[in-house]
Structures are given as C-alpha cells and as structure tokens.
Amino acid sequence: xxxxxxxxxxxxxxxxxxxxxxxxxxxxxxxxxxxxxxxxxxxxxxxxxxxxxxxxxxxxxxxxxxxxxxxxxxxxxxxxxxxxxxxxxxxxxxxxxxxxxxxxxxxxxxxxxxxxxxxxxxxxxxxxxxxxx
Amino acid sequence: xxxxxxxxxxxxxxxxxxxxxxxxxxxxxxxxxxxxxxxxxxxxxxxxxxxxxxxxxxxxxxxxxxxxxxxxxxxxxxxxxxxxxxxxxxxxxxxxxxxxxxxxxxxxxxxxxxxxxx
Numbered sequence: 508x509x510x511x512x513x514x515x516x517x518x519x520x521x522x523x524x525x526x527x528x529x530x531x532x533x534x535x536x537x538x539x540x541x542x543x544x545x546x547x548x549x550x551x552x553x554x555x556x557x558x559x560x561x562x563x564x565x566x567x568x569x570x571x572x573x574x575x576x577x578x579x580x581x582x583x584x585x586x587x588x589x590x591x592x593x594x595x596x597x598x599x600x601x602x603x604x605x606x607x608x609x610x611x612x613x614x615x616x617x618x619x620x621x622x623x624x625x626x627x628x629x630x631x632x633x634x635x636x637x638x639x640x
Numbered sequence: 641x642x643x644x645x646x647x648x649x650x651x652x653x654x655x656x657x658x659x660x661x662x663x664x665x666x667x668x669x670x671x672x673x674x675x676x677x678x679x680x681x682x683x684x685x686x687x688x689x690x691x692x693x694x695x696x697x698x699x700x701x702x703x704x705x706x707x708x709x710x711x712x713x714x715x716x717x718x719x720x721x722x723x724x725x726x727x728x729x730x731x732x733x734x735x736x737x738x739x740x741x742x743x744x745x746x747x748x749x750x751x752x753x754x755x756x757x758x
Contacts, residue, residue: 523661526693544693544724545731551695552732555662599733609696613732 513567516557516585525554525566532568533579537639545617546579546637552610553583553633559604561587561630571636578619578638589627597623643668645675651752652676652714653745655687665701672705676714683752684709687745689720699734706739715755717741719748 512532514525529550533543550566557564564585571580595601597615602608611633615621618635625631641664646653652675658664672684686702688694694702706716717740721729729736740755742748 519662523659527659541724541727544728547693548695548728548732551693555695555697607696607700607734609699609732609734613696616731616733617728
C-alpha cells in the first residue's frame with residue numbers, strides 16, 4: 508500500500524503548508540521544477556477553495572504507480588456546502604468570491620487527470636493526478 | 641510577516657523573498673500603497689525572482705496592486721518571474737495583460753526610466 512500524507516485545512520496558513528508538502532513530495536518522486544510548480548499551484552487552489560468555501564477539510568497526497576508510469580495523486584476532501592452546479596465552477600472566470608475564477612479549471616489544466624464529486628449539503632471531493640513524463 | 645519596501649530616489653523597490661500567504665499579500669498591498677502615498681514615488685519595481693509559486697489569489701493581488709498604484713500615479717513593473725511560474729500562470733489561464741513586466745530588476749528600472757521619461 509502507498510502511504511498517504513495529509514494536511515488539514517482550517518486556517519489560511521494551512522494553504523501554505525499543503526502546497527509545501529505537495530511540492531516536497533513531487534520533488535522527491537522526481538518531478539522537474541516546472542511540474543513541481545504546477546503541482547504546488549494546483550494544491551494551493553484546492554486548499555484555498557476548502558478554506559474559502561468549506562472552512563474545514565483535508566488535502567492528501569500519495570504516490571501512484573502503474574506498469575509504465577509513476578505519479579502523484581492528490582485528494583482534496585471537505586464537508587462544506589457542496590457545489591450545486593459543477594459545470595459552472597469548471598468554467599474559466601466563474602467566481603462567487605471575487606477571485607479570478609481560475610481555480611478549478613486551472614487545476615484541471617495543471618494536472619493530467621481530474622475528477623470532481625460533490626453533493627450539496629455534504630461536501631466535495633476532488634482527485635487529481637500528475638504523471639511524471 | 642511583512643515584505644520590506646525600499647526607497648531609491650523616486651522609486652520603490654521590493655524583492656519578495658518569502659513564501660507568500662494570503663495575509664502577507666494583502667498586508668503588502670496596503671503597505672505599498674501607503675508608502676507610495678507617503679514618499680510620492682512615481683515608479684515601483686516588484687522583483688519576483690525568489691518566488692516559486694504564484695497561484696490565482698496571489699496573481700489577483702499582484703494585478704490589483706498594479707492597478708491601484710496606477711490610480712495613485714505610480715507605475716509598477718513586475719520583474720524576475722521564473723520560467724516555471726510563467727508556465728503555471730498561463731496554465732491557470734492568468735495572463736496578467738496590462739501588467740508591465742521585465743526580465744530582471746535592472747531591466748525593470750530601465751523600463752520605468754523610459755516610461756517615466758527619466
């Protein structure tokens with residue numbers, strides 16, 4: 508089994524903690540500087556969403572291996588209000604917080620695989636993978 | 641944490657050396673505008689050479705501080721954006737159009753000098 512490392516997100520500084528852990532783990536498994544920056548930025552966006560909208564949640568990382576590839580999986584989970592309309596939050600420029608609305612569509616572009624599940628009143632779970640090229 | 645702002649003649653120089661969290665970014669925004677007001681600086685260089693991540697929030701704060709300073713009559717140039725940061729910003733869909741940039745601090749100062757007419 509792959510060990511999983513997690514950072515709890517409930518204060519603003521946890522966003523920094525999460526992206527530092529993400530970057531360290533990315534570096535450790537052999538990602539180059541550009542991909543490390545992509546991963547750290549994606550973590551930052553996901554952690555900030557938790558902090559802004561859900562107040563409480565977790566960002567976890569684990570290494571994943573297939574026969575031909577290795578990479579990093581990040582999972583951002585919260586027990587916040589959930590997202591009613593996922594297609595609108597995946598549009599560039601959509602925001603309810605006065606931000607740039609770059610977060611989720613940006614994360615999707617920064618990472619290789621992206622999956623989002625959300626239930627209104629229960630929370631949101633986002634999984635994203637980056638493979639080493 | 642506060643980001644130091646240095647005054648050099650009529651310019652302000654900032655080199656961001658720390659990991660920027662949201663609070664630091666917002667505090668910096670306020671500090672810079674206060675300093676422009678106090679010193680009457682006409683040009684500002686924000687050097688990002690040591691910054692290895694700019695996410696959408698930090699990008700918004702930086703873009704805003706450029707516009708805010710502009711309203712006050714001070715021209716801001718961002719310098720030293722790392723290749724990895726530039727690539728990541730474009731992936732995020734953030735183009736920072738209308739934000740003056742230069743390769744490094746030296747060229748940033750040259751740019752200000754040209755734009756402000758010496």
